Amino acid sequence: MAKPDKRDEIVRAALELIAENGFHGAPMAMIADKAGVGAGTIYRYFENKDVLIEELYRELEEKMYPVLVVGYDVEHTIRGRFIHLGTALLHYFIACPLHFRYLEQFHNSPYGAAFRREKLLGKLEKGDLFCSLLQEGAEQQVIKDLPLTILAALAFGPLINVARDHILGFITLDDELVARTVAACWDGLKR
Amino acid sequence: MAKPDKRDEIVRAALELIAENGFHGAPMAMIADKAGVGAGTIYRYFENKDVLIEELYRELEEKMYPVLVVGYDVEHTIRGRFIHLGTALLHYFIACPLHFRYLEQFHNSPYGAAFRREKLLGKLEKGDLFCSLLQEGAEQQVIKDLPLTILAALAFGPLINVARDHILGFITLDDELVARTVAACWDGLKR
DNA sequence: ATAAAAAGAATGAACGTTCATTCTATTGAT
DNA sequence: ATCAATAGAATGAACGTTCATTCTTTTTAT
Numbered sequence A, B: 001m002a003k004p005d006k007r008d009e010i011v012r013a014a015l016e017l018i019a020e021n022g023f024h025g026a027p028m029a030m031i032a033d034k035a036g037v038g039a040g041t042i043y044r045y046f047e048n049k050d051v052l053i054e055e056l057y058r059e060l061e062e063k064m065y066p067v068l069v070v071g072y073d074v075e076h077t078i079r080g081r082f083i084h085l086g087t088a089l090l091h092y093f094i095a096c097p098l099h100f101r102y103l104e105q106f107h108n109s110p111y112g113a114a115f116r117r118e119k120l121l122g123k124l125e126k127g128d129l130f131c132s133l134l135q136e137g138a139e140q141q142v143i144k145d146l147p148l149t150i151l152a153a154l155a156f157g158p159l160i161n162v163a164r165d166h167i168l169g170f171i172t173l174d175d176e177l178v179a180r181t182v183a184a185c186w187d188g189l190k191r
Numbered sequence C: 001a002t003a004a005a006a007a008g009a010a011t012g013a014a015c016g017t018t019c020a021t022t023c024t025a026t027t028g029a030t
Numbered sequence D: 001a002t003c004a005a006t007a008g009a010a011t012g013a014a015c016g017t018t019c020a021t022t023c024t025t026t027t028t029a030t
Helices: A005-021 A028-035 A039-045 A049-069 A078-095 A097-107 A110-121 A128-139 A148-167 A175-189 B005-021 B028-035 B039-045 B049-069 B078-095 B097-107 B110-121 B128-139 B148-167 B175-189
Strands: none
Touching: A005 A028, A005 A039, A005 A049, A005 A097, A028 A039, A049 A078, A049 A097, A049 A110, A049 A128, A078 A097, A078 A128, A078 A148, A078 A175, A097 A110, A097 A148, A128 A148, A148 A175, A148 B148, A148 B175, A175 B148, A175 B175, B005 B028, B005 B039, B005 B049, B005 B097, B028 B039, B049 B078, B049 B097, B049 B110, B049 B128, B078 B097, B078 B128, B078 B148, B078 B175, B097 B110, B097 B148, B128 B148, B148 B175
C-alpha cells in the first residue's frame, strides 16, 4: 500500500471496464477517469495499454492460484482432487465475476492466442496443477486414455461454460448445482 | 450467380479476414481490398459493418444446419442421436475452420451477447435440435437431471474446446479421436 | 528552490462512412 | 446497325470521430 496507490486504482478501473465492456470498450481516457487520475499518469506506471493488459492478467492469475490450492491434498484420490479443484474453480469464478470476465476477454483475443503459444513451447507453470492431475490420472488408468488437450477440454469446457452462464444470469448456481456439475465432468473423464 | 457476384466476394473476404484476425483486425478498407472491390461498394450491399457481420453470421448458421441433420433419425436412441450430432458438429468444424473461427469471434463479442439474449426471450430455433434432444433425454431419465443450460455446457463445452485446439494446431483429430471425444461427452451427460 | 509526479490538452494515426464522380450496361432513336 | 442518352453500379478520396500516446503545464514534496 505504501507505494503504488494510484497504480492500484488504475488496475482496478481497468479490470472493471475491460471485464464489462471488452478491450475496445475501455479506452485509456475512460480508465483514467474511473481511476480518478490523469490520462498521462497511466503511462508513468505502464509503458502502454498492452503492458497494462498483460500485467493485469498476470496479477489475476497469481491471485487465483493460492485460492485453488487451499485444502488441496496430494494424498487424496484422483477423483477427490479433481472434485476439489473443479469446485474451487467454479466457486472462485462465482465469487469474482469480474476476474472471470477479464480472463475470458483476455483468452478470446490476440493476447490470449500469443499467450497460449508461449505456454506450449515453454513449461506448464499454472495449468500445472490441473494438467499434472489429469496426467497422473491417465497413468493410473483412472482417467480415460486420451491426449491431455482433450482431457483438459472435458474438464474445463463445461466448467467455464457454466460459470459464464451463471455470471450472465442465464442460470443461478448454488453449492449443490456446482457439486453436481463438477461430478458430471468427472463422469466424462473417468474410465 | 446471376446477381450478387460482388456481394459474394465481399462476404468471402469478410469471413476470411474476421475469422483470422477478429473484427478489429478486419477494417472495411481491407475487406474491400481482399474482395477486389471499392471501399464504397460494400455499402451498396450492406448498410454498415454491423449488418455485414450479422448477415454473415446468419449465412453460416444456415449452412451448418443441413449438414448436421443428414442422417439424423428421430427413431434412434437418445445416445445414438447425441453421438450423431456431436460427431457431425466436430467434423463440420474440422472441415470448415474458417466458419468455426468466425462463429467463435461472433459469440465472444457484443454481437454474441445481444444474440444470446434474444434467443432466451424468443423461441429456440437453431439450438433446437440439440436442446430438444437433451430435454427429451432428461425426461426419459437417460440423461442427468440438471438444468438444460448445464447439460448444454457438458455437451458443447468440450466439443468446442477440442475443435479450437485442433484448428489452432495444438492437437490433430482423426475420426477415432473425434468418436472417443464425443463418447466421453456422453459419459458426462448420461445418468 | 528543485525535482519528481500528475494532469489534461494536443497530436496524429486508424477507422467507418459518405459522396461527387466515373464507368458500364441498357435503352431508344434513327 | 449505330450511336446518343440514361440509369444505376462502382469507385476511392475526403470527412469526422475515436483512440492511444506524447507534450507542456501545474502541483506536490522535499
